[in-house]
Amino acid sequence: MRRLKLFIINGLALTIISIFLQLIGVSFGVYISNKIGNEAVGLYQLLMSTYSFGITLALSGINLACVRIVSEELAKNSLSNIKLVMRKCLLYSLSFGMVTFFLFTFLASLISTNILHSKIAPSTICIMAISFPFASICSCLNGYFSAVRHVIKSAVIQILEQLFKMVLVSYLLSILFDSSINSACSLIVLGSSIAEGFSCLLMFLAYVQDRRKICKQDNFVFNRSMQNSTTKRIFKISLPISSATYIKSGLATLKQVVIPIKLEASGLSCSEALSKYGMINGMVFPIILFPSTFLNSFSGLLIPEFSSFNVKGENRTIKESINKILKYTLLFSFFIVGIFCCFSKELSILIYNNTEISKYIKILAPIIVFMYLDSIVDGILKGLDKQVSVMIINIIDLISSILLISFLLPLYGVFGYLIVIFISEILNCILSIGVLINTSKIKFNLKLWILKPSIILLISVVITNIIKINAPALFPLIVNILIYSIIFVFLSFTFKIISKKEIKTFL
Numbered sequence: 211m212r213r214l215k216l217f218i219i220n221g222l223a224l225t226i227i228s229i230f231l232q233l234i235g236v237s238f239g240v241y242i243s244n245k246i247g248n249e250a251v252g253l254y255q256l257l258m259s260t261y262s263f264g265i266t267l268a269l270s271g272i273n274l275a276c277v278r279i280v281s282e283e284l285a286k287n288s289l290s291n292i293k294l295v296m297r298k299c300l301l302y303s304l305s306f307g308m309v310t311f312f313l314f315t316f317l318a319s320l321i322s323t324n325i326l327h328s329k330i331a332p333s334t335i336c337i338m339a340i341s342f343p344f345a346s347i348c349s350c351l352n353g354y355f356s357a358v359r360h361v362i363k364s365a366v367i368q369i370l371e372q373l374f375k376m377v378l379v380s381y382l383l384s385i386l387f388d389s390s391i392n393s394a395c396s397l398i399v400l401g402s403s404i405a406e407g408f409s410c411l412l413m414f415l416a417y418v419q420d421r422r423k424i425c426k427q428d429n430f431v432f433n434r435s436m437q438n439s440t441t442k443r444i445f446k447i448s449l450p451i452s453s454a455t456y457i458k459s460g461l462a463t464l465k466q467v468v469i470p471i472k473l474e475a476s477g478l479s480c481s482e483a484l485s486k487y488g489m490i491n492g493m494v495f496p497i498i499l500f501p502s503t504f505l506n507s508f509s510g511l512l513i514p515e516f517s518s519f520n521v522k523g524e525n526r527t528i529k530e531s532i533n534k535i536l537k538y539t540l541l542f543s544f545f546i547v548g549i550f551c552c553f554s555k556e557l558s559i560l561i562y563n564n565t566e567i568s569k570y571i572k573i574l575a576p577i578i579v580f581m582y583l584d585s586i587v588d589g590i591l592k593g594l595d596k597q598v599s600v601m602i603i604n605i606i607d608l609i610s611s612i613l614l615i616s617f618l619l620p621l622y623g624v625f626g627y628l629i630v631i632f633i634s635e636i637l638n639c640i641l642s643i644g645v646l647i648n649t650s651k652i653k654f655n656l657k658l659w660i661l662k663p664s665i666i667l668l669i670s671v672v673i674t675n676i677i678k679i680n681a682p683a684l685f686p687l688i689v690n691i692l693i694y695s696i697i698f699v700f701l702s703f704t705f706k707i708i709s710k711k712e713i714k715t716f717l
Contacts, residue, residue: 234372236496238379240561243493245383246394249481252470252488253329254395259466260321261338261399266459268310268342269349271448272303274597276353278447279440284357285522291440293421296354298440302448303350307343314339325467327480334396341403344410351413360420367412375405450598458601461608466491468612469627472619476626486624493562494570501546502582505539516593528594532652535586537659541707543582544663545698548671550575552678552694556687570628577632580639587642591649599645607638658707666701673697 243251276299283291314321318332318339355364379401387393473483519528550557550571558568588600611634618626647654674694679686702708 230369234369234376236500236561238372238376239492239496241380242394242398243488243562245387246391248485248488250391250394250488251492252484252486253326253391254398255488255491256326256466256470256484257330257334257338257395257399259463260325260335263459263463264310264314264339264342265345266455267313268303268307268346270302270306270346271450271452271455272299272306272346272444273349273353274592275299275302275444275447276350277357278595279443280354280357295440295444296350296417296421298444299350299353300347302444303346304343307346310342310346311339314342325463329391330395331392334392334399337396337403338399341399341406344403344406348406348410348413351417354417355420358420363416363420364413367409367416370412371405371409374408375401378404447597455601458604458608461605461612465608465612465615468615469619472615473623473627475620476623478623489567490570490624490627493564494567494574497557497561497567497571498550498574498578499581501542501549501578502585505542505582505586516590520594528650529652532590532646532650533655535590536583536652537655537707539583539586540579540659541663541702543579544667545695546582547575547578548667548674548694548698549691550578551671552674553687553690556690560684560687573628574631577635580635584635584639584642587639587646591642591646594649596645596649600642603638603641603645606641607634610634610637662705662707663702666698666705666707669701670694670698 242254246254276296279295279299280292283295315336318335321335322328322330322332352364355361379398382397382401383394386397470480470483470487473486474480478486516528516531519531554568554571554575555565558564558566558571591597591600611630614630614633615627618629620626622629643654646652671694674690674697678690678693699708
């Protein structure tokens, strides 16, 4: 019971912090989109797709390796080994981060010409590459804080990083921005790289202080066999997932690069294609993914929890935990779908002052169920040592998406892209659920997890649309969402998805 409460407290604290981070991120995204325009946002999204591939190379699975190994040492109460594990993990992070930095610096001209339509200079890519070593070390240290259940420390540092980044980038844009796309992107990545370095320094200082408290007696003695064993454990976890992640990230980057090209093939100009791409990926997705902050916070915490259950062979606990997690994840997902179905127009006007975005939010709302569920299932599978299966599923998803993009976008344009998103997310989620059922031997409760929430969603949306206040302002929107929430929660108790007994176990 104490462990459950600690998990919930950590999750809620991390959720509050993550929501604050997301609010900062969305607000900053609105500022950036208004400042530089949709076409520049589209090119910046392309630049970030290459950045994502670089981050994959720089991290090379170190976060999961650190979480898993430190969690296992804690489960075995081998506190004296944590220092050695972290030394090895940090060395691994620094090595891969520096290699990635030099690689991107060397390939900057090639990336600028072939991926970024020569609209972003190679120097901008070099500035972006500076952040890779810092990001790799931060990922390693984040893994440590997750494993020791001290996630609040790393989360607070992430808040400071985002605030520093937002202030710095805003200042740079206000004094140096010359209205060109390259100028906008270079100033954003410069501020981001400096903020990443700042975060890395704070994270390392917090780690040193935290480690001293856990390992109060630093009586480490050099042991070559222990050193070799730790190195092997790191590579055993990181390399298999890294190999698959490289392929996954490369395919993900290719997918993002292909989208604007295929949109052009549908008859749109280069600027129009980049604008549509920037609108959906840079403006719509941040909104529909914003509520997933709550789930993502718990998803990260699930890895050390299920890793510990797995090491101890607590199969019954694993099954019971998965059943509760999936039920509440799906209920939450249906709840969020209803909010976007009812209030997409109001949200679009308040956030971006753009009614066109509301159309895409409403169209993509149903896919939220699959996106949110897949995020949680992936966290559970990684904790159960099925990270390679997760990577294989993601690779299958990306290959199928690229093929569909190549076929559908030239024929149907933006509508074809929306079809690809639906197929991709549904395929990924179904495959992940299949692996989870096969691994844990749970039974998927269709009635409790899908049918009942669907009925509750339909009734709640109908009632809310009848009685809601029709005014595109913040206060009426808050009142309307509150009304919808009360109806949804009341029906959840009425249909016996939530019970008072379960709520009491969490308190």
